[in-house]
Amino acid sequence: MSGTDHPNIQWRRVSMKYATLGVINFAISTLFFIAVAIGLSFIPGGGWWWLFGAIPALLFASQMIFVVIRTKAIGYALRQDDIVYRRGIWWSRMVAVPYGRLQLVDINRGPVERMLGLASLKMVTAAASTGLAIPGLPQAEADQLRDHLIRVAETRRAGL
Missing domain, CATH: 2.30.29 (PH-domain like)
Structure with missing residues (x-):
């Protein structure tokens, strides 16, 4: 948010510690899906079952990057x-x-x-x-x- 968005408004931002809170939440979700991927990888002859945990883990991990950007927009x-x-x-x-x-x-x-x-x-x-x-x-x-x-x-x- 910048002053150019609305010139008459002085924006106050939330604490960047809020980004830390978001990262913690995404990290917990990511760790859960990593554990699922590891557990599924032990299935005998399972082949690609581990992807059911790995793909969501990658998606959640990628969201951690955007947490800081979203926090700055509040x-x-x-x-x-x-x-x-x-x-x-x-x-x-x-x-x-x-x-x-x-x-x-x-x-x-x-x-x-x-x-x-x-x-x-x-x-x-x-x-x-x-x-x-x-x-x-x-x-x-x-x-x-x-x-x-x-x-x-x-x-x-x-x-x-």
């Missing part, structure tokens, strides 16, 4: 009346959630996210299609963003 921006979220390389998605529509702002952390000091910030609105989650935020940033969004949402709902 970002959010705080504007006057809403928060804008963007993700995606080939199929990009951009969502703007008006502050006054926020009903719940929640922080989620899985075990690996906790180890990496990351959190996902989830925003819920009355319309399910406009709710969103921003993954890969440093814990302190997620806490600050949650507090800011709650504060701003309360003033917008009150009409102040």
